[in-house]
Amino acid sequence: MTGVCVNQFPTAAGKVENSPYERLAALGIALPPPPPPIANFVTHVIEGNMLYLSGQGPREADGFMHAGKVGAGISVEEAYGHARLTGINLLAVMQDALGDLTRVKRVVKLLGMVNAVPEFEDHPSVINGCSDLLIAVFGPAGEHARSAVGFGSLPGNITVEIEAIVALHG
Numbered sequence: 004m005t006g007v008c009v010n011q012f013p014t015a016a017g018k019v020e021n022s023p024y025e026r027l028a029a030l031g032i033a034l035p036p037p038p039p040p041i042a043n044f045v046t047h048v049i050e051g052n053m054l055y056l057s058g059q060g061p062r063e064a065d066g067f068m069h070a071g072k073v074g075a076g077i078s079v080e081e082a083y084g085h086a087r088l089t090g091i092n093l094l095a096v097m098q099d100a101l102g103d104l105t106r107v108k109r110v111v112k113l114l115g116m117v118n119a120v121p122e123f124e125d126h127p128s129v130i131n132g133c134s135d136l137l138i139a140v141f142g143p144a145g146e147h148a149r150s151a152v153g154f155g156s157l158p159g160n161i162t163v164e165i166e167a168i169v170a171l172h173g
Contacts, residue, residue, distance in 0.1 A: 023104040023140050027094075030139060035064035037099040038092050041158060047100040052108070054100060054169040058116070059092040060161040061085035070160040074123035077162055085162045086115065086132030093133070093167050094140065101171070110137050110147040112168040118157040126151040133165050 027034065038059060040046055048055045061069040069085045071077040077085075098104055115130030117123070130151035137145040147167075157164050 023094075023107070026140050026142075030136075032091060034091065034095045034098055037095040038062045046096045049100065049171075052171045052173055053111075054097065054107075054171055056093055056096055056100075056167040056169065058114075058164040058166040059089050059096065060157070060159070060164050061088045062092055063088070068159055069162050071118070071162055072120050072160075073117050073129060073162055074120035079125055079128050082117065082129040082162050083132035086130050086165065087136050088132075089163055089165045090133035090136040093165060094136075097169065104140075106171050107141060107144065107169055108172045109144045109170040110141060110167060111170050113137075113147055113149040114166045115149065115151040116157060116164045117151065117153050118155075118160065118162050118164075119153040121153075121155070123153055126153050129163060130165065132163075 037046060040057065044057055046057050046059075063069075069081075069088070073079065073082045094104070097107065101107070113130065113133060115126070115133060117126045117129050119126065130149065134147070134149060137147065139145070
């Protein structure tokens with residue numbers, strides 16, 4: 004893509020979307036208010052040119068939290084959707100923390116945690132819900148390092164929890 008800024012990328016129709024906001028609109032996503040912390044912590048910390056986001060879960064705008072174990076009543080496809088929703092919540096916290104998503108230079112790292120039965124083996128496919136969203140919103144700047152791991156439980160029995168580290172433009 005010679006001549007195209009890292010913050011621009013073509014859509015399937017060939018149109019170049021220039022900002023995360025245009026990409027969110029093209030995806031039909033309106034960011035909700037950032038979810039409040041559920042315990043004694045803050046949703047984010049900015050240190051230098053880095054933004055550290057606390058873990059978020061699959062919380063709907065009305066407060067409903069998706070709960071259950073992947074592999075026992077929750078399918079990979081459902082959990083992928085929950086990870087995507089968690090990504091939307093991470094974006095809402097980014098927006099609240101930064102005031103402008105164009106300040107994002109690069110999504111550096113995700114840690115994706117899946118509440119799964121011990122036999123479950125497809126954690127990466129679940130967390131792809133968040134990864135795919137961040138790449139769709141930030142283009143190449145959304146490509147990131149990542150861990151996707153299984154847990155025996157998560158707070159409130161939520162299906163997924165994801166935290167992120169983001170580099171900011173100086």
